[in-house]
Amino acid sequence: PLQLLQSKMAPKRLRTSPRKPREPQMPSSLIKEIFRHFVKMPVTRDAFKIVEKCSERYFKQLSDDLEAYAHHAGRKTVEAADLEVLMRRQGLVTDKMPLNVLIENYLPLEYRKLLIPVAVSGNKVIPSK
Numbered sequence: 703p704l705q706l707l708q709s710k711m712a713p714k715r716l717r718t719s720p721r722k723p724r725e726p727q728m729p730s731s732l733i734k735e736i737f738r739h740f741v742k743m744p745v746t747r748d749a750f751k752i753v754e755k756c757s758e759r760y761f762k763q764l765s766d767d768l769e770a771y772a773h774h775a776g777r778k779t780v781e782a783a784d785l786e787v788l789m790r791r792q793g794l795v796t797d798k799m800p801l802n803v804l805i806e807n808y809l810p811l812e813y814r815k816l817l818i819p820v821a822v823s824g825n826k827v828i829p830s831k
Contacts, residue, residue, distance in 0.1 A: 733757050764788070 733754050737745065745753070771784040789795040794804065805817050 727758065728761065730754055 772780045
């Protein structure tokens, strides 16, 4: 009679397949919008898929390079100087084309204000470091 009162343990269910962590991705709509802005002509779906794949690879390589620069400097944080070194190595930033000119040419005013220091009244520099 004592054996009848004891409950049996149900076997634990195992997950059929563990979930693989996904890498964050840029929304394809953002890539499409940026590409259409610069191309200014219709793009086929096949061509867009290639552009999307290339941009993913580009940003993956970009982030790996920035991580390597910060690691080489003994830091755990990527700084603006790392990005400038990378852009200089890619040939985007030169002596004739400094980073500030690229910022002014390609970014909207609200981002320019955040990235380029500007002196205002009272000798305050915005943004402060």
